Amino acid sequence: xxxxxxxxxxxxxxxxxxxxxxxxxxxxxxxxxxxxxxxxxxxxxxxxxxxxxxxxxxxxxxxxxxxxxxxxxxxxxxxxxxxxxxxxxxxxxxxxxxxxxxxxxxx
Ligand code: FES
Numbered sequence: 001x002x003x004x005x006x007x008x009x010x011x012x013x014x015x016x017x018x019x020x021x022x023x024x025x026x027x028x029x030x031x032x033x034x035x036x037x038x039x040x041x042x043x044x045x046x047x048x049x050x051x052x053x054x055x056x057x058x059x060x061x062x063x064x065x066x067x068x069x070x071x072x073x074x075x076x077x078x079x080x081x082x083x084x085x086x087x088x089x090x091x092x093x094x095x096x097x098x099x100x101x102x103x104x105x106x107x
Pocket of ligand 1 (some may be wrong): 048049051069071073
């Protein structure tokens with residue numbers, strides 16, 4: 001594609017309802033794909049920056065993902081850690097939806 005990014009198709013959009021999320025592997029990276037209430041999509045690293053837990057095993061509400069292990073919270077859109085015990089922000093990835101296909105770029 002012409003935007004210089006390497007896009008990888010990761011899911012069918014229709015398989016992830018609003019308010020839900022999915023963990024996918026993209027080129028060896030563990031990525032969390034979020035479909036926020038209101039229709040917005042975003043993607044972050046799926047591994048918590050605090051210790052080892054998959055964020056897609058946690059809880060998603062109002063664009064905030066809460067880690068299942070120690071309840072650390074991150075803004076899904078920016079990856080920003082929202083207080084204790086999180087000290088490091090999450091990596092975020094470009095995401096786009098075309099038709100029913102969801103693409104993420106981890107390059
Ligand atoms: S592992 Fe996520 S808050 Fe501790």
